[in-house]
Amino acid sequence: MGGNINLFDYYGPADAERxxxxxxxGAGAAEEAVDALRKSGEKVGLLKVRLYRPFAASxxxxxxxxxxKAIAVLDRTKEPAAWAxxxxxxx
Numbered sequence: 001m002g003g004n005i006n007l008f009d010y011y012g013p014a015d016a017e018r019x020x021x022x023x024x025x026g027a028g029a030a031e032e033a034v035d036a037l038r039k040s041g042e043k044v045g046l047l048k049v050r051l052y053r054p055f056a057a058s059x060x061x062x063x064x065x066x067x068x069k070a071i072a073v074l075d076r077t078k079e080p081a082a083w084a085x086x087x088x089x090x091x
Contacts, residue, residue, distance in 0.1 A: 007049075007059045007063075008049060008060060009047070009050060009063075010047050010048075011031055011034060011046040011047075012038065012045025013043060013065075016065050016067060016068060017070065018043065018045070018068070018069065018071075018072070019064055020044070020045070020072045020074060021049065022048060022073075022074045023048065023049035023052065031046060034046045043067070047060075047064060
């Protein structure tokens with residue numbers, strides 16, 4: 001029952017130019033988005049963060065394809081008041 005769990009799991013082509021970085025439950029939907037973008041010819045990948053603390057910077061950098069030109073980091077917030085706390089910080 002004890003399989004290996006990686007610190008980071010990469011999903012997508014080895015020559016991706018754009019990589020989305022995400023953790024938790026949004027990763028499944030992001031895989032679908034990567035698949036759709038790849039079907040239209042985009043070189044997009046997804047890096048799923050499995051362990052955040054302690055953060056392993058060298059493993060993180062090794063998990064990103066060398067061909068990467070742009071990175072998008074997404075954060076999914078599920079707290080009921082998250083929209084209010086973010087809007088007050090922006091004011």
